[in-house]
Structures are given as C-alpha cells and as structure tokens.
Amino acid sequence: MRFINHDEKQGPTSLHIEECEVPSYNPEVERLIRVEATAVNRADLLQSMGKYPPPQGVTNIIGLECSGYLVDPQTNQVTGEKVMALVSGGAYAQYVKVHKDHLMQLPKNMDFATSAAIPEAWITAYQLLHKIAKIKEGETALILAAASGVGTCLIQLCKYAGASSIAVSSSYDKLQRCKELGSFDGINYKQFPVFSERVKLITDGEGADVILDPVMGTFFNCNLECLAMDSRWVIYGFMGGIKIREANMMKLMNQ
Template identity: 45%
Template sequence: MEGKMLAAHFDVPGEPENLYVKEVSKPVPKEGEVLVEVHASALNRADLLQRRGKYAVPPGASQILGLEAAGKVVALGPGADGRWKIGDRVMALLAGGGNAQYVNVHSCQLMPIPAGMTDTDAASVPEAWLTAYQLLHFVGKVQKGETVLIHAGASGVGTAAIQLCRLAGAVPMVTAGSADKLEFAKKLGAAAGFNYKEEDFGTKCLEATNNVGADIILDCVGATHWEKNLQALNTDGRWVVYGLMGSGQINGDFLTKLLWKRGSLLGSLLRTRSSKYKAELVKAFTENALPYFTPGGPVQLRPIVDSVYPLEKIAEAHRRMEENKNTGKIVLQVPV
C-alpha cells in the first residue's frame, strides 16, 4: 500500500450507513507540516453535520472527517518546527483528516501525549479540551470564584469544561438530559445539575446562586434555551454561544432582555480560526492544563472516554453520538 492509506469516506451526504472505509492517497507533509501516523481519532458533532452535508470544510482543509487524532510523528515537511522528531507520541488538533491512517498537521497544532496516557485517551483530548479551554479563558475570560453554567454537561466539551472550571477556581453548574448524565457531571466536579427536559434551569440556576445567576454561560444549544439563559445570567454576565444544537432561530424580545442584564453575547468557533490563533491556544493549553493530566498534582484532569469503536465501525459510532447516548468522547481506533 505504498502511497496509500485507509480513511473513512462517504460518497453522498446522509445517514451513518453512508460511511465506509476506503483506500485513498496518503498525504505528503507540506511546508511547516508534520505527518502523523494515526492510532486513534475521536468524533465530534461537526463530523455528524459534515456527513449530512451541513458543514462546509474550511478552505485548504482535508475533506476526510476527523478533527483530532493521536499517534506518532512519521515524517517532517520542509520548515517543520524543530520541536518534533520522528517517533514522538503526539496528539493533534485538526481542521479535518483525522479518521484515517495518516494525517498532515501544522506542527504548532501538535501536543505531546503526557507520560502514561494511552492513544485512546489522547485522541479524546484535542478538540473537546481545546474548545473548552478557549471558551473559558480566551473568550469567556473566567475569573476565580465565578459561576459557570455549562449546557450539555456530559458531552465531550462539557466534561472537559467542568474540570477546567475547577482548575481555574471557578464553580461549574451543568444542564443535561438525564439523571445519569447529571450524576456523572457532579462526580466530575459540577456543583449543581439541572435536567433541562424536566426542570426550569433558569429558575433552578437562580435558586442555586442566591438569585445572582451565572457569570458565564457556555451554550451549545442556542434558540431553545435562550429565555432561560437570560433568566440564569448574572448582570454583566458573559453568554458564550458555540453550538446550535437547539437551533439558531429566535423569536421574542431577545435584545430587550439581554440589554436589561447588560449581558455580553459572544460567539466562538474553533475550526475556522487562523493557524496563529490555534498555535496560541495550543501553547496556552500545553503550558497551563496539560501538566495536570499527569497523576500526582493537586488537581487531576482526566480524559473522559465513553466508548471505543474500530474505524470500520464508524457508522455505529456516529449513530451513538446522534442518539445522544454518549457521556464523554467516542473514540475510533485506527488500524496501524
């Protein structure tokens, strides 16, 4: 298979059944890039949207699914960062291409896999944890002692955000759609949890904060939660929208309610950011959060893996995520 590799593929957008593994050309690292032999990759909601034809791949990015991967460096392109050498165990933030045996990545989007961490765990880190870190620190500018309401608290991003809140000295609260997910989130560090399907989380959040509200809301739901979000938000609070699982179409007196809270509405996407921004984010996370994945420190961060599927079972993996069954990340094991 010289010059070839296996990769997840779909011929037409649609259901998970459209996914299969096929032989494609192996990428060759270009200027500033490193070629990684992928041992594991993980799923993200964007993969589901892309498979349905509803997420345009950013210009220049691989059309192959997969926003993150773990494996080892096998080749260096011209001008690649001297920090990396062949054989290094790495995890990578990708704009695409992770669901394959090899992927090209700009060297500044690589992180070393902490000692003792498996490839499966490492594959679950880059997209969810860098997103959560970015939302809390780069966008939300979280401060010690602040309260953060995290929607989808048992999701890949949510489980990372709970732990990063605690690391920052902030107080996480979550919403989720089942008692099991809320229980899991509380064990990870959430101070309170609200079942958004059964409870009014706006009222509950106020009750839990002595009628003050959340200083930051990390919102990947959007329209269906907007009114309760504005109820739950503290005066001068920051409301960070980073997903629209509950639609983007709002009807109602949105701006009036936002204005009376003097709220800041902030939007954030990671995949479409510049290389420079991603490099800064990877550097900050590597310095400030990655050391806490190694056991022994006062705060212990841990990757949350829900399930592991071989690459050829990618359709099953997509179905599990689409049915909202996962707590934490769904990982794909890639044949070496």
C-alpha cells in the same frame, strides 16, 4: 493508505474502509502523522450526513483530531516521537497532514486513545472558559449541553479553576455523570423547561456569572433570565437554532 469513507445519504451507518494515496504536504509548514488513534466529534457525525462541509481546500475525509507518530519531513520515515494534533480534516485515516503549529507532544503516561480525544474538546473548552469568559475563582458557570464532550471538559476545568458549575442536560443519568466529574449542581431541562427558576434558586437569586452556551435559539430567553449582573454569556454553537422569538434585549443591556 486506508481511510474511513462515508455516504452522505446514509450518514454514520455508512462508514467503511477504502484505500487512497498518502496525503502530500509542504514540509516548510506542515507535518505528517501516522495515526494511531482518533476521536468522534459532533462535527464528524454531521459531516458524514452532508451537513458540515469541510473548509475549502481541505480533504473530504472526516476527523478533526488524532494522536500518533510523527513522520520525519527529511526522510519521510516514521519516527518514535509521539504527538497529538488538531486538524482541519482527514484524521479518520492511517496518515494525516497537520500544520506544524497544531502539533503537541503526548503527555507522559498518556496512551494514544486518551490523547486523541484532547485537542478538539479540551482546547475548545479551555479557550471558552479562560480566554473568552475569563472565569474567576469563586464564580458560578452555567454549562448547557453539559454531558457533551466540550461540556464535560468545562465542568472539570471549572473545578480546577475553583469555580462552581451548574450542569444543564436532558436526563438524570447524564447529570449524575456531570456530578461525578465535578459539577456543583444539575438541572434536567426536560423536567424544568424554564430552568432559569432553578438557576436563581441554586445561586440564591444571583444568577450565573458565566453562561457557556452551544444551544442558543430555543434557550435564549431562558438564559437571559439566568444572567447575574456584569456576567458573561459565551455562545459557541446553535444546536437550538439561529432564530430567536420575542427576545427582550433591554434585559440583556441591563445585565
């Protein structure tokens, strides 16, 4: 089969097509998909630069999600069953193996290209918002990196849940896109680096009920000032670093 390989010294610009064997799989717990479409995630870009190694025992082929046709485990023939899946790696290839519990039927009237972008970002966003933050109707969520894949999903899920979202991003073009997707308001952190003041202004001094944060380090103290009483702060990334300087943890306890 063909797959997309990379050179870790050159990163995303080194992507090229090579040939390899179709992956073997355990039909008791795994399935094989003939890939029709995949999607680009931040993890893919980092892995292509050698900064995001795959889990032990997982293929070095990049790609975390895909859509395509299911292969019959009994006959090894491609079926007409359309599926999408979240995988540990290997989606940048003609065939990829996946745990059978990570398979999902393609929604009706949705094409392969659209559905391939659902498993990683949308499932992550749903889990963050509903399973962890437990957002409620009428609440306000502060979404950092709001124009990212997960961020744009969070905006739409907030709107669907009857919650308001405040988007934080680095440009007004990105914030305009966030507004089109349903954000209540937006903050350009390059213009307002202490964006907590804007959050308090937007929320009439109350702060955010939920913060969805893939940045952490550089925004930690600012986020601390954005918290409403009895709020939830969900950290799911460290784009701003893992170290915090002079954090007032008493402030966190008081919230």
